[in-house]
Amino acid sequence: MLSQSDNEMLCGVGPGTAMGDVMRQYWIPAFLSKELPNHDSDPMRLRLLGEDLIAFRDTGGRLGLLANSCAHRGASLFYGRNEDNGLRCVYHGWKYDVTGQCVDMPNEPDESNFKNKIRQKAYAIQERNGIVWAYLGPRQAPDLPGLPDLESNMVDPEATEIWTAMRNCNYMQALEGDIDTSHLGFLHLGAIRPDEAPPKSFNYYTVSDKKPRYHVMDTDAGTMYAAYRPAEEDTYYYRFAQFLMPCFTMIPTNSLGTQIIFRAWVPLDDNHTMFWAVSASTNRAELKNPSFREAFAGTSRGPVYLENTSGWLGRWRLANDATNDYGLDRDVQRAGKNSGIVGSYTGIDGIHLQDQAITESMGAVYQRNQEHLGTSDAMVIKTRKRLLSAARALRDYGTQPPGADDPAAYRVRSGGTILPRNADWLEATSTVRKAFTS
Numbered sequence: 001m002l003s004q005s006d007n008e009m010l011c012g013v014g015p016g017t018a019m020g021d022v023m024r025q026y027w028i029p030a031f032l033s034k035e036l037p038n039h040d041s042d043p044m045r046l047r048l049l050g051e052d053l054i055a056f057r058d059t060g061g062r063l064g065l066l067a068n069s070c071a072h073r074g075a076s077l078f079y080g081r082n083e084d085n086g087l088r089c090v091y092h093g094w095k096y097d098v099t100g101q102c103v104d105m106p107n108e109p110d111e112s113n114f115k116n117k118i119r120q121k122a123y124a125i126q127e128r129n130g131i132v133w134a135y136l137g138p139r140q141a142p143d144l145p146g147l148p149d150l151e152s153n154m155v156d157p158e159a160t161e162i163w164t165a166m167r168n169c170n171y172m173q174a175l176e177g178d179i180d181t182s183h184l185g186f187l188h189l190g191a192i193r194p195d196e197a198p199p200k201s202f203n204y205y206t207v208s209d210k211k212p213r214y215h216v217m218d219t220d221a222g223t224m225y226a227a228y229r230p231a232e233e234d235t236y237y238y239r240f241a242q243f244l245m246p247c248f249t250m251i252p253t254n255s256l257g258t259q260i261i262f263r264a265w266v267p268l269d270d271n272h273t274m275f276w277a278v279s280a281s282t283n284r285a286e287l288k289n290p291s292f293r294e295a296f297a298g299t300s301r302g303p304v305y306l307e308n309t310s311g312w313l314g315r316w317r318l319a320n321d322a323t324n325d326y327g328l329d330r331d332v333q334r335a336g337k338n339s340g341i342v343g344s345y346t347g348i349d350g351i352h353l354q355d356q357a358i359t360e361s362m363g364a365v366y367q368r369n370q371e372h373l374g375t376s377d378a379m380v381i382k383t384r385k386r387l388l389s390a391a392r393a394l395r396d397y398g399t400q401p402p403g404a405d406d407p408a409a410y411r412v413r414s415g416g417t418i419l420p421r422n423a424d425w426l427e428a429t430s431t432v433r434k435a436f437t438s
């Protein structure tokens with residue numbers, strides 16, 4: 001349970017809020033490179049951390065991320081003309097380059113130098129392997145932090161899959177689902193009996209014992225859990241997962257040591273979140289394998305989207321949403337199966353959509369003073385504390401939050417593994433939890 005004031009601190013991401021200031025110390029995924037593929041692109045509305053921004057790619061291919069509201073008298077730059085290395089407001093023709101500098105002011109006398117004094121608010125932005133990252137914080141080049149060393153965004157882009165989906169709830173509510181291993185045996189695998197799972201598989205162990213025990217700890221850039229349950233007589237099945245500041249996770253879907261992923265829950269505003277799943281494999285064929293895809297994308301068919309619109313919240317919306325109860329099929333729920341790869345406990349198709357339905361069903365911002373946490377919520381509790389103490393330390397002492405200036409702290413992996421019951425779980429996995437080792 002959290003007090004109302006801690007809950008507000010945890011969930012509020014807008015400018016001037018304590019957690020919003022934490023978020024602004026990091027690079028965060030802003031949009032896909034393919035969303036603005038062309039030079040002199042159409043400007044794109046982009047809400048991030050509660051701010052309305054306009055993204056564009058200029059004539060030279062450089063990306064810009066400007067405040068929506070024109071520095072002159074506030075017209076939206078979404079309606080602007082993207083021409084000749086700048087975005088021109090169509091109200092009075094003021095034009096800004098990607099740095100926000102006003103480079104033309106055609107409604108002022110020729111001898112005026114007023115334009116040199118005007119800057120549109122602009123944020124730093126950079127591309128890496130298909131992801132456009134944004135930094136909304138106070139630091140300027142050359143003092144910007146480095147991009148986090150997230151492995152799946154740094155290896156061969158040809159062997160990488162990225163997908164995004166908007167979620168209609170607060171980032172933390174969505175993220176808490178990623179670090180809560182005990183829901184797997186219910187929400188996603190609850191309809192599978194042990195004799196239906198392949199013997200000696202991770203799923204077999206998960207559905208055979210639905211009460212894992214936990215180790216949780218702080219790491220250099222966040223928190224980690226190792227949840228364990230009996231596997232064979234002398235072994236445990238361990239699931240290792242990472243939370244990385246400020247909104248990244250690595251879940252334990254596949255094997256620790258070979259799984260290369262990260263997920264991000266990027267706050268668009270307090271009530272909306274853009275989910276990112278970035279997965280890489282040294283085996284390109286594996287990316288197309290339905291069971292891999294199911295685990296990664298949460299649906300064997302891949303996500304089904306509504307058509308994107310140019311609205312602030314118009315990108316990457318899933319076709320099944322609260323308006324149709326996420327496609328809930330009560331017959332499938334009763335029967336406990338559908339045509340998918342896993343049986344269905346919910347009657348909702350696909351892991352991702354099941355998570356989407358359930359976290360959105362809690363309301364846009366769940367009031368955590370109403371909850372009742374059990375031992376299975378240890379990682380959730382640890383992670384909230386990590387975020388809240390980072391917010392207080394930054395607010396009260398100006399302390400940089402964990403990992404913000406330490407890209408190498410992100411060189412970690414997650415996944416499942418089998419260990420002898422008497423093994424030192426931390427020591428035994430020290431190598432396979434490191435990124436860039438294969």
Ligand code: FES
Pocket residue numbers: 070071072073074075089090091092093094
């Ligand atoms: S409001 Fe943009 S140029 Fe006047």
Ligand SMILES: [Fe+2]
Pocket residue numbers: 177183184187188351355
């Ligand atoms: Fe889930």
